[in-house]
Amino acid sequence: MxxxxxxxxxxxxxxxxxxxxxxxxxxxxxxxxxxxxxxxxxxxxxxxxxxxxxxxxxxxxxxxxxxxxxxxxxxxxxxxxxxxxxxxxxxxxxxxxFKTRLHFGKPIADHPTFKQVEKSFNRAAEELDYTEMLRSDFINNFSHEFKTPIVSIAGFAKLLRRGNLTDEQKEEYLEVIEEESLRLSAMANNVLNLTRVENQTILTEVTRFNLSEQIRGAVLLLAEKWTPKNLYMDMQFGEHMICANEELLKQVWINLLDNAIKFSDPNGTVSVDISDGSECLSISVSNHGKDIPKDRIAHIFNKFYQADESHSSEGNGIGLAVVKKVCELHGGAVSAKSESGTTTFTVVLPKQQNM
Structure with a gap:
């Protein structure tokens, strides 16, 4: 206090x-x-x-x-x-x-403690109102995004069932069904991951593993996304060990790298850098592309929030919320900076966990 x-x-x-x-x-x-x-x-x-x-x-x-x-x-x-x-x-x-606000009358309103109570209450109400608005938008957008691949899968499955298709057409339709199925799986996994980490208050299954190798593995998993954009994945870092929940931390790198790839300009560079401190590791993921507006960057770690309000890019506002929660569970933090065409997400994690 x-x-x-x-x-x-x-x-x-x-x-x-x-x-x-x-x-x-x-x-x-x-x-x-x-x-x-x-x-x-x-x-x-x-x-x-x-x-x-x-x-x-x-x-x-x-x-x-x-x-x-x-x-x-x-x-x-x-x-x-x-x-x-x-x-x-x-x-x-x-x-x-959530539209309600607290206002005291004179002379109570002039007292510092009541001023603080009023300020804290109104800030909490504003955050709840904002989260409710985002939740409502998320449900509408998610329902739409969830429905689109289902309609595509059903439509192409009907075409396949009718027959009289060339081998090329069958291959094309099966490829669309596979892509849309993976898209549905990714959306469902994001929701499940967020629910899982939000309900977790104690960090469990902590092991010592090679963080550098884990990040390189995450880059390989996303090869199908960065290869078509001809991106250069700059990963000039040494070997670094960490004590953490390996499965949870894997979600951090997949979400941050996927985000960087998604918003990178074609033929650009996605950089990953690891700085070794006395007690913590600092991991930065950078990409070159359109800046995140300053009035939105403070909200990007909120559940359901999407900086791209046009929803022209894939995403449902869950990935960065998962990143933030996982970092907090590990006693770390995540921050973002976007200016001059470069966006950088920095994760700071302790090397050891107090068990």
């Missing part, structure tokens, strides 16, 4: 304590005034102009009890009003109303 937050919470505690103290003080003063007034009116018996001790204690007790209750009810409503507002807005948020 930083110093500013700690100071704000101390100030809030002092404010509430001050209100309680002030309430008690006012209750006592009003009680004394009430007793004095009752004594002057003769309601309380006096002896020689003095109020008897038993009567004084009895009236002081009952009068302070009544006045204290009334003041506590009044100040309690004032103190609990912002809390009630928070509860009401949380209920709206829980019911799915």
């Amino acid at each position: 930083n110093k500013r937050k700690r100071t704000g919470r101390i100030a809030l505690a002092l404010l509430i304590s001050g209100i309680v103290f002030l309430t008690n003080t006012i209750a006592m003063l009003l009680t004394i005034v009430a007793i004095y007034g009752l004594a002057r009116l003769g309601v309380i018996e006096t002896t020689g102009g003095q109020v008897g001790l038993p009567e004084l204690l009895r009236f002081f007790f009952y009068t302070s009890l009544v006045i204290g209750f009334l003041l506590a009810s009044l100040t309690g409503k004032i103190i609990l009003k912002p809390i009630k507002r928070i509860i009401d807005q949380l209920d709206r948020l829980a019911s799915g109303d």
Whole structure:
């Protein structure tokens, strides 16, 4: 907790304590005034102009009890009003109303702690609203992308079933069916991978393996994608070992390399570089092509987000979300930079895992 937050919470505690103290003080003063007034009116018996001790204690007790209750009810409503507002807005948020926002009235809104509560709540609501919008877009886009290959497979399967086709036509139709089947498989795997890593909170199956060899293997797996674009895969790095979940980390390189290949200009270069630090390895994947707009680069690791809003390129906004989650599970991080026609994704991972 930083110093500013700690100071704000101390100030809030002092404010509430001050209100309680002030309430008690006012209750006592009003009680004394009430007793004095009752004594002057003769309601309380006096002896020689003095109020008897038993009567004084009895009236002081009952009068302070009544006045204290009334003041506590009044100040309690004032103190609990912002809390009630928070509860009401949380209920709206829980019911799915992500457009709701929290705003306190004066003078509470000027207090640093309530300012922080208001800011945090509204930021959370905005993120939920944004994620819901992306989720809705994802469902629409994914449904469309999922339906397209199914229609293609069904259509070409019907043509094959009718017969009267040349060997070239059969080969062409079978190739389309195979490609569309692989496309469906890739989309399903992405969704399953995201679900799997999101539900995983503890890193398991950690082994020591050659990270350099794993990345080279991922490049070979994607050869059918970078070969038609005549891309040069620049991998001038040495051998580096790491302790990690091999299967999960494999998804990181496949997603980052696939992304780099997809958005590279033809005849360009995709570069992979590994820097060896004292405790961490830094892996960079770069490609040359159109820059990612600065207003979108902050969102590319969000679920369902696609920087290419036209959806002209393949993808469903899941791959980079998987990359981020896997890196976090390993105690690492991933970042992106895009400028001057070069986009670079950098992954930083610890060499060892604390088990």
